[in-house]
Amino acid sequence: MDAVEHSPNTPLEYQSETGRLNILGFWIFLGAEIALFSTLFATYFVLDGRTAGGPVPAELFEVKGVLIETFLLLTSSFTCGLAIHYMRRHSLKGLFLWIGITLALGLSFLGFEIYEFVHYIHEGAALTTSAYWSAFFVLTGTHGAHVAMGIAWIALILIQLKQRGLTPDTSRKVFISSLYWHFLDVVWIFIFTAVYLLGMVM
Amino acid sequence: MANNEQTHSHFPWSHVIGFALSIILTLFALWVGFESGLSNTMIVVVVVGLALIQATIQLVMFMHMTESEDSKYQTGTILYALFIAIAVVVGTIWVMSFGMSHM
Amino acid sequence: MKWDEFFVTGDPLIYGADVSIALTLIGVIFVLTYFKKWKWLWTEWLTTVDHKKLGIMYVMAAVMMLFRGGVDALLMRAQLTVPDAGFLDSTHYNEIFTTHGTIMIIFMAMPFLIGLMNVVIPLQIGARDVAYPFLNAVSFWTFFMGAMLFNISFVIGGSPSAGWTSYVPLAGLELSPSVGQNYYLLGLQIAGIGTLLTGINFLVTILKMRAPGMKLMQMPIFTWSSLITSVIIVFAFPVLTVALALMTFDRLFGSHFFTLMDGGMPMLWANLFWIWGHPEVYIVILPAFGMFSEIISTFARKTLFGYKAMVYSMVVIAGLSFLVWVHHFFTMGAGGAVNSFFSITTMLIAVPTGVKIFNWLFTLYKGRIKFTTAMLWSLAFIPNFVIGGVTGVMLAMAAADYQYHNTYFLVAHFHYVLISGTVYACFAGLHFWYPKMFNHRLNEKLGKWTFWIFVAGFNLCFFPMYFLGLAGMPRRVYTYGAADGWMSLNVLATMGGVLMGIGFLILVYNIYFSFRYSPRETTGDPWDGRTLEWATAAPVPFYNFAHVPEVKGHDAYWIAKKEGRAKEKKPYKPIHMPSNSGVPVIMSTFFFISGFGMVFSWHWMSIAGLIGVLATMVIRSFDYDKGFYVSVEEIEKHEQTTE
Amino acid sequence: MKRIKSMLAFVMFMSVFVLGGCSNLTVLDPKGPVAEQQANLILFSIGLMLFIVVVVFVLFTLILVKYRERKSGPDYEPPDIEGSTFLEIIWTVIPIIILIALAIPTVKTIYALEEPPEATAHKEPVVIHATSVDWKWVFSYPEEDIETVNYIHIPEDRPILFKLASADSMGSFWIPSLGGQEYTMAGMMTELYLQADEPGEYRGRNSNFTGEGFADQVFTVTAETEEDYAEWVEEAQEAPELTQEKYNELMLKGHADEMTFSSTHLEWVNHAMDAEYATKVRNGLPLDEDNSHGSHEDHEDSEDEDHDSHKGHGDHDDHSKSEDKDTHSESH
Ligand code: HEA
Ligand code: HEA
Ligand code: CUA
Ligand SMILES: [Cu+2]
Numbered sequence A: 001m002d003a004v005e006h007s008p009n010t011p012l013e014y015q016s017e018t019g020r021l022n023i024l025g026f027w028i029f030l031g032a033e034i035a036l037f038s039t040l041f042a043t044y045f046v047l048d049g050r051t052a053g054g055p056v057p058a059e060l061f062e063v064k065g066v067l068i069e070t071f072l073l074l075t076s077s078f079t080c081g082l083a084i085h086y087m088r089r090h091s092l093k094g095l096f097l098w099i100g101i102t103l104a105l106g107l108s109f110l111g112f113e114i115y116e117f118v119h120y121i122h123e124g125a126a127l128t129t130s131a132y133w134s135a136f137f138v139l140t141g142t143h144g145a146h147v148a149m150g151i152a153w154i155a156l157i158l159i160q161l162k163q164r165g166l167t168p169d170t171s172r173k174v175f176i177s178s179l180y181w182h183f184l185d186v187v188w189i190f191i192f193t194a195v196y197l198l199g200m201v202m
Numbered sequence B: 001m002a003n004n005e006q007t008h009s010h011f012p013w014s015h016v017i018g019f020a021l022s023i024i025l026t027l028f029a030l031w032v033g034f035e036s037g038l039s040n041t042m043i044v045v046v047v048v049g050l051a052l053i054q055a056t057i058q059l060v061m062f063m064h065m066t067e068s069e070d071s072k073y074q075t076g077t078i079l080y081a082l083f084i085a086i087a088v089v090v091g092t093i094w095v096m097s098f099g100m101s102h103m
Numbered sequence C: 001m002k003w004d005e006f007f008v009t010g011d012p013l014i015y016g017a018d019v020s021i022a023l024t025l026i027g028v029i030f031v032l033t034y035f036k037k038w039k040w041l042w043t044e045w046l047t048t049v050d051h052k053k054l055g056i057m058y059v060m061a062a063v064m065m066l067f068r069g070g071v072d073a074l075l076m077r078a079q080l081t082v083p084d085a086g087f088l089d090s091t092h093y094n095e096i097f098t099t100h101g102t103i104m105i106i107f108m109a110m111p112f113l114i115g116l117m118n119v120v121i122p123l124q125i126g127a128r129d130v131a132y133p134f135l136n137a138v139s140f141w142t143f144f145m146g147a148m149l150f151n152i153s154f155v156i157g158g159s160p161s162a163g164w165t166s167y168v169p170l171a172g173l174e175l176s177p178s179v180g181q182n183y184y185l186l187g188l189q190i191a192g193i194g195t196l197l198t199g200i201n202f203l204v205t206i207l208k209m210r211a212p213g214m215k216l217m218q219m220p221i222f223t224w225s226s227l228i229t230s231v232i233i234v235f236a237f238p239v240l241t242v243a244l245a246l247m248t249f250d251r252l253f254g255s256h257f258f259t260l261m262d263g264g265m266p267m268l269w270a271n272l273f274w275i276w277g278h279p280e281v282y283i284v285i286l287p288a289f290g291m292f293s294e295i296i297s298t299f300a301r302k303t304l305f306g307y308k309a310m311v312y313s314m315v316v317i318a319g320l321s322f323l324v325w326v327h328h329f330f331t332m333g334a335g336g337a338v339n340s341f342f343s344i345t346t347m348l349i350a351v352p353t354g355v356k357i358f359n360w361l362f363t364l365y366k367g368r369i370k371f372t373t374a375m376l377w378s379l380a381f382i383p384n385f386v387i388g389g390v391t392g393v394m395l396a397m398a399a400a401d402y403q404y405h406n407t408y409f410l411v412a413h414f415h416y417v418l419i420s421g422t423v424y425a426c427f428a429g430l431h432f433w434y435p436k437m438f439n440h441r442l443n444e445k446l447g448k449w450t451f452w453i454f455v456a457g458f459n460l461c462f463f464p465m466y467f468l469g470l471a472g473m474p475r476r477v478y479t480y481g482a483a484d485g486w487m488s489l490n491v492l493a494t495m496g497g498v499l500m501g502i503g504f505l506i507l508v509y510n511i512y513f514s515f516r517y518s519p520r521e522t523t524g525d526p527w528d529g530r531t532l533e534w535a536t537a538a539p540v541p542f543y544n545f546a547h548v549p550e551v552k553g554h555d556a557y558w559i560a561k562k563e564g565r566a567k568e569k570k571p572y573k574p575i576h577m578p579s580n581s582g583v584p585v586i587m588s589t590f591f592f593i594s595g596f597g598m599v600f601s602w603h604w605m606s607i608a609g610l611i612g613v614l615a616t617m618v619i620r621s622f623d624y625d626k627g628f629y630v631s632v633e634e635i636e637k638h639e640q641t642t643e
Numbered sequence D: 001m002k003r004i005k006s007m008l009a010f011v012m013f014m015s016v017f018v019l020g021g022c023s024n025l026t027v028l029d030p031k032g033p034v035a036e037q038q039a040n041l042i043l044f045s046i047g048l049m050l051f052i053v054v055v056v057f058v059l060f061t062l063i064l065v066k067y068r069e070r071k072s073g074p075d076y077e078p079p080d081i082e083g084s085t086f087l088e089i090i091w092t093v094i095p096i097i098i099l100i101a102l103a104i105p106t107v108k109t110i111y112a113l114e115e116p117p118e119a120t121a122h123k124e125p126v127v128i129h130a131t132s133v134d135w136k137w138v139f140s141y142p143e144e145d146i147e148t149v150n151y152i153h154i155p156e157d158r159p160i161l162f163k164l165a166s167a168d169s170m171g172s173f174w175i176p177s178l179g180g181q182e183y184t185m186a187g188m189m190t191e192l193y194l195q196a197d198e199p200g201e202y203r204g205r206n207s208n209f210t211g212e213g214f215a216d217q218v219f220t221v222t223a224e225t226e227e228d229y230a231e232w233v234e235e236a237q238e239a240p241e242l243t244q245e246k247y248n249e250l251m252l253k254g255h256a257d258e259m260t261f262s263s264t265h266l267e268w269v270n271h272a273m274d275a276e277y278a279t280k281v282r283n284g285l286p287l288d289e290d291n292s293h294g295s296h297e298d299h300e301d302s303e304d305e306d307h308d309s310h311k312g313h314g315d316h317d318d319h320s321k322s323e324d325k326d327t328h329s330e331s332h
Helices: A018-048 A063-088 A092-122 A131-164 A167-199 B003-007 B011-036 B039-060 B069-098 C014-032 C039-045 C051-080 C091-123 C132-150 C180-208 C222-251 C268-282 C286-300 C309-319 C325-332 C336-347 C350-364 C372-395 C398-404 C409-439 C444-470 C486-515 C556-562 C581-599 C604-620 C632-642 D002-019 D035-069 D086-111 D226-237 D242-250 D277-283 D296-304 D314-319 D321-331
Strands: C575-577 C628-630 D126-133 D136-142 D145-147 D152-156 D160-166 D173-175 D180-183 D189-196 D200-206 D218-224 D259-261
Touching: A018 A131, A018 A167, A018 B069, A018 C222, A018 C268, A018 C556, A018 D314, A063 A092, A063 B011, A063 B039, A092 A131, A092 A167, A092 C132, A131 C222, A131 C604, A167 B011, A167 B039, B011 B039, B011 C222, B011 C398, B039 D035, B069 C132, B069 C222, B069 C268, C014 C039, C014 C180, C014 C444, C039 C051, C051 C091, C051 C132, C051 C409, C051 C486, C091 C132, C091 C180, C091 C222, C091 C286, C091 C409, C132 C180, C180 C222, C222 C268, C222 C309, C268 C286, C268 C325, C268 C409, C286 C309, C286 C350, C286 C409, C325 C336, C325 C398, C325 D145, C325 D180, C336 C350, C336 C372, C336 C398, C336 D086, C350 C372, C350 D086, C372 C409, C372 C444, C398 D086, C398 D180, C409 C444, C444 C486, C486 D189, C556 D259, C575 D002, C581 C632, D035 D086, D035 D180, D035 D242, D126 D152, D126 D173, D136 D296, D145 D152, D145 D226, D152 D226, D160 D180, D173 D218, D180 D189, D218 D226
Parallel strands: D126 D160, D152 D218
Antiparallel strands: C575 C628, D126 D136, D136 D145, D145 D259, D160 D189, D173 D180, D173 D200, D200 D218
16 A cells, blocks of 8 residues: 555655654654753753862863864764765665765764763763763763764664665665764754853853 | 655755755854853853754754654654753753852 | 672561562462463463553553552551551661552553553554554563562562652662662663653554544544653653663762762752653553543543543643652752742643543533443542642642641642542553453452442541641651651551552452453443444454544544444455564563663673673564564454454 | 542541641641741642532532433433533633632742741841751751750740751751751752741651651750740850761761750861761761862862862872861861
């Protein structure tokens, strides 16, 4: 019945019932994720400044590193969008290329973030240092863990794409994982703004 | 159902524009923070506003929130989530900032 | 860790429990082996993705938890009956009210309601299953494993004892060094995953899987209430997830969110807990409202009065429920503006709730009221809930709450709403939909005995507590002095508790009795029902509907019956159904293992468990099983046996 | 039906019993202006709530009796009534009016309770720091230089300003006869005005669960005439001074007897500023000199501080405890 309902123009991922259900379900999941990150942000704001005499953020944050991380993630969100664009043109090659770039950017983001964390810990600011740093590490760390999960997940989907080609099922998975990836960029925008930018300016 | 993908077969304009906008907005936020000389409160307001705009760009231009037959549910979910986010963040800050005044 | 620390020792009650748990386990294993039922258990139940079976398992688990929580309650009542009683010492009492509160709300009320939602919602909207049957199984098994993890704290390692609200610093590592609190954190965390997934699942199910023709404003009201509940779940549970995670980090990894040392902010826990906690109480009341609406309408033989108002009032409640949480800590001294704001938002909830109360009354008005057991529970709900609700409004008056807070007045309030709201609804729904689950009714006579005894006991138990509160009795004290003058009312309360216990035992007997002696259903419509679940055959075939029903308005089946469309025959078409899967139960077992490891800080074990979880997810991701088709012949076979 | 009616009777009976001012119901038997305002608010709300309850119960009973299914009755098919806008407006508007009637005095009282009672506002309040420690109460009278454990004396007819804090778990300071409770928290200061109108012994307690010894975390309040109070103050000032060792013993978990000292612990620690003190004592960690560590007060300036405090607690090891004490007794 699916085939009858939809014009051939309909993107593959929407062509099956499962596809439509899962995409809507994933949006709702993203709603839950917003609530989750809001709670972390609220925690961060409340604990902001409670450094208990330990290191304070302004002296550790650096514009350069943060900007690199931001542009890596922004760009990866863009390339991820291009990947979907190619998927919708049924170009498996374009899809692989752009997803590959996305993953590479994501990995370098993670690399920079880990480097940043190690640096902070080296400077005496760790999860256990003070309430402020607990909040910092858990907020950014939760985002980082999401990015890591995203990379692993997309990698698994790539394997499935290789095995099965573009089908309503695989394209649904790609599309949903792209939603996830963009969403992580959305979260990062707020981390960039509220944690780093305001942390350095205030 | 809304099939927005005329872009299927040609250049992905919306993605490129979205990308350019997000870079510009990021740099602009940076400028507001460091160079604009606004008061702290204004900086917070402007910068958070810019972040919200950027988020909207991602949601609409990259994530195709408004495409598909379920776009109203999807948009509704995100708007409700925004309500929750504001209630949680603003509410918590408001409620937890007590006691300070007593000291 | 030494073995005698690992197992809880030194208390005859607990040894008794150890023995009975061991005996039950051995008994179950023996019976399964003797009757060669292992395979049946695995294929029919452990791997099922059928919403009806999952629903039944939810309800059974919830009844077990009601028993556990109820035994806790009776132990507390026993201790409180007379002043300076020595039956339980402080530590035990503290553990018992903590597990009582947690179990009743998280592992009894919610799963009971979610279980009934599982059984009923797909049937009510004319669907063959939920949107994500596999995920539904994951939900159930994570709930179950979370509940088990929480429950074993009783014999292994010790129970949490900081109250179901687990306020820090008391619940922090410094003041509660035992592993009990870890059980609380991980048990709730694991079960919480399941609840969140349920919320998403039912949201999509209700939005997308309705039978053709059923518009949103034609959905049965229980479906509406489930939809709104799901929304609250989706947005409230992540807050709990975070709060629990932060406390877990504090306790296990040395962070400083809620600690006294290094800038932590204990009050932040209370804030986050109640941002979730208040919506949570509406999560357990809205489905109850939905059920009462269905039952009252059915047994008054009238359509629901003010259907639209009922829907809008629930929407308003859902919105407001996120804006009132501070009423749980008015006494934190957050200042006049904060307290006034949250006083007023809280009171506002009385308006939509009142609208519902009067709509129920006017549904009864001019009806033909039939006093079945299910209806009795629904009727008793109205006056009792109003008492609980208006005392809630009294609590909402912050300036007065300074006197009620932390007293038995509060205890009375929330039992009045939780029991006469949620528990009555569970009992009402159980009697009402029992034929859909087990294809026979519960015995009405026994049901009425349960009803009268339980309701009498309930009022006897909790009404005096309002006065205990006004007499200054604080909650969570394990004993009091003779000079306090609280004994007589406490004696009444204990008597009431015993009556409720007797009522509960009669219910359990009723389940057994009806299983043996109740006549089997033949029509599938024992109550002359109004909504689509009554259109299914008896017993309900696993694919629910041979034809997808067509909906022409609210009370779809009632209309169909009136128009004579109820028993139409049309040619069958093959039906697509999802396949069973063992992954959910295995994945949840790994969650359990991981959680158990974390409780004791055995990191090798928690990591191994997590790897197991991830592995099952990967396996699932590579599984392209598309389910199967039920052939027309098979449908015909089924429909013949059931007609 | 019988049950419903008897329940109604029960409710009525109980309310008469309450409104009659049964002295057992402490909360409704106020001994001071704060508790009195609250009792008035409570009685007012009980009145309105009873009205609602009665309306619902009467409607409920009438409808059930009239429209119950009768075996012998005619076979009556009920009409399907979709709703009634008129009725629904009524039962939206009336509750709103009732809520407004409740909200106005509520908000007024909320604000009123933040100030000393009106009648005695001109009098200088007695300031008492009340600190909950697992599982006892420590009271400091900074002006009188008195410290007591588990009991207080207060003058009648004079506002008492309680400055509340906790050394460890969150407690709640409650003297039901005199007025509502307020939390005690470590690193936070909350304030509560209470007042007794007549001499007497009142019971105070912690009402927020604090674990094992919670049930017995109680204290007595003796309200007396100004003269008696002055006498008591003088007497108390003869008591031995509170030493820090002695105080640190009180920081350990457990109960304590009533005690009196002629100096206060505020000289070396204010738990409203220092959340860490009790924890440090219990774990044998060095106690800081400046008790701002870990409190809010240093939020802003911590940024400007030179960052040798950076290195955390370990570095404070070289301050010996005795040194700490010396500096303190000088600085005050
Ligand atoms: C099912 C669960 C449930 C429900 C439905 C409610 C419903 C309400 N609750 Fe309750 N509540 C709890 C469960 C619930 N509560 C629990 C578990 C706690 C304690 C947790 C803990 O500390 O352990 C608690 C605690 C609690 C507090 C905290 C008190 C304290 O800690 O000091 C407050 C304070 O405002 C409150 C208020 C209310 C109000 C105003 C409602 C309203 O929604 C009630 C609305 C209903 C009516 C008012 C009746 C019908 C209306 C009419 C007939 C119309 C006319 C009425 C008027 C105009 C008044 N509740
Ligand atoms: C849905 C939720 C729910 C339900 C159904 C109940 C049901 C009951 N509750 Fe509970 N209660 C809470 C939620 C609930 N409670 C919460 C959240 C708290 C706060 C916890 C905290 O402070 O942290 C609380 C606290 C609480 C207290 C206050 C403890 C304190 O502060 O010190 C008391 C005291 O009487 C109490 C009593 C009861 C009783 C008598 C029942 C009865 O209805 C129980 C009915 C009885 C049965 C169903 C018994 C079945 C078993 C048998 C018949 C077996 C008999 C055999 C033996 C005794 C061996 N509850
Ligand atoms: Cu918060 Cu002081
Ligand atoms: Cu609440």
